[in-house]
Amino acid sequence: MAGLRVIEGGRAAEQPGTPARNLPPGLLAELYEKYAAQVYGRCRWLLRDEHDARDALQEVFVKALRSLNEFRSDASPSTWLLKIATNHCLNTLRAKKATYREQLEAVQRERRQDTEPPERRELVRMLLGAAPAEAQEVAVLYYVDELTQAEIAATLGRSLPTVRKRLREFIAAAREALRIAVPGLELPEGDEP
Amino acid sequence: MRIDLGGPGPACSAARVRRLLAGELAGVEGERVARHVVDCARCQEVQRRVAAEKEDLARAVPFEVFAAGVAEKLALAAPRTPKVLRWAMPFAAAAAVALVAGTALVHRPRAEESESRSSAVRSKGGVSVQVFIQDAQGVRELQGAQVAVGARLQIFLHPSTRKYAAAVLLEPGESSVLYSGVAVQGALPQSFEWTGAGTATLMLVLVDEPLSAATLRSPADAPAGADVLQVPLRR
Structure with a gap:
């Protein structure tokens, strides 16, 4: 007999698969109506692939349904959902070995014909691949969701100094990636956002 | 040319606008943000983006497609091993702050362990695992300590550049898959309680290609070139 057992009342106290049978009527429709668009938008933005984004959207809601108590009490x-979606997509990108260098080089090619700076959110997305894994999530929460550093610390359960450190890591990695791939485009001075 | 990557504004953020639109802001805070959004170009841009996201969703993933996909994935997530694995809740994030690294033994399969393997032994370096225990004494590193009855165990993975991971509990004559999938950075999705006795081993296998965790019954079963980490458990 395998030496493992569930701890009742936990996030996964609902057995895998159980939510499909026990979902309150209308819950899935309500979740779709209220939250699916932003989750899908986040997945599309990070994965840049409609099929992958649809798959990721469903995965994120499966996680939410399996953690329904935590989700509802947040x-x-x-x-909460955007955090789950961001994590899921960043892990997917890591597994696929995201090609941020090629994307930045495309930015450089386009810049030769266009004096306008690249769209800010798109640039952040491309630069994520240059940063350490733990700095990527913090960067999305700061630059895209525009949470304050204190809000990020509370959301991730990390200390404020840790959040600052991760942002500095992201900025350092982004600056170096831009220096190599997009000369002429640089971030403001300083190692703090 | 210098480009500012952005960040939260002095009085607004994209997340706050999303919360307002989702009905998550109530009372004074809700009223304040609602008033602010009316005159804030940044927040109105977020509103336009939210509206565009709704149109994208309706076009690309209608509710019927969404519901069918979620139901299918829930069904697929049901236990597949004959010895049903039962999971425990993850540690609270606040408690995790107090966690300290556990210890692990690192093993990389040698070519001679399997005739079918390549002779190459690959090490990408930097792969490590941390195991934390939560029991009556609180949360701390495992560090070879005895696992009390009822204690919860949480695995934190540091996969470096590895892309896929499997976590397997090895007990005498038996193996149980704890996790199989993308090599996540940080805590595996769920923690667990070990209800066995004597000794057991947590085995983590990290690779660059998808692997079948169900076939992992010892370190020798790991694919050639994999990083294999073992954490002994005792009671």
């Missing part, structure tokens, strides 16, 4: 279910 002060901000929308932030």
Whole structure:
């Protein structure tokens, strides 16, 4: 007999697969109506592939349904879901070995014909691949969701100094990636956002 | 040319606008943000983006497609091993702050362990695992300590550049898959309680290609070139 057992009342107290049978009527439709668009938007933005984004959207909601108590009790279910979606997509990108260098080089090619700076969110997305894994999530929360450093610390359960450190790591990696791939485009001075 | 990557504004953020639109902001805070959004170009841009996301969703993933996919994935997530694995809740994030690294033995399969393997032994370096225990004494590193009855164990993975991982509990004459999938950085999705006795081993296998965790019954079963980490458990 395998030496493992569930701890009742935990996030996974609902057995895998159980939510499909026990979902309150209308719950899935309600979740879709309220939250699916932003989750799908996040997945599309990070994965840049409609099929992968659709798959990721469903995976994120499966996680939410399997953690329904935690999801419902969170002060901000929308932030909770975006965090899950971001994590899921960043891990997917890592597994696929995201090609941020090629994307930055494309930015450089386009810049030769266009004096406008690249779109800010798109640039952040490309630069994520240059940063350490733990800095990527913090960067999305700061630059895209625009959470304050204190809000990020609370969301991730990390200390404020750790969040600052991760942001510095992201900026250092982004600056170096731009220096190599897009000369002429640089970030503001300083190692703090 | 210098480009500012952005960040939170002095009085607004994309997340706050999303929370407002999702009905998550109530009372004074909700009223304040609602008033602010009316005159804030940044927040109105977020509103436009939210509206565009809704149109994208309706076009690309209608509710019926969404619901069918979720139901299918829930069904697929059901236990597949004959010895049903049962998972425990993850540690609270606040408790995790107090965690300290556990210890692990690192083993890389040698070519001679399997005739079918390549002779190449690959090490990407930097792969490590941390195991934390939560029991009546609180949360701390495992470090070879005895696992009390009822204690919860959480695995934190540091996969370096490895892309896929499997976590397997090895007990005498038996193996149980704890995790199989993308090599996540940090805590595996769920923690667990070991209900066995005597000794057991947590085995982590990290590779660059998808692997079948169900076939992992010892370190020798790991694919050639994999990083294999073992954490002994005792009671």
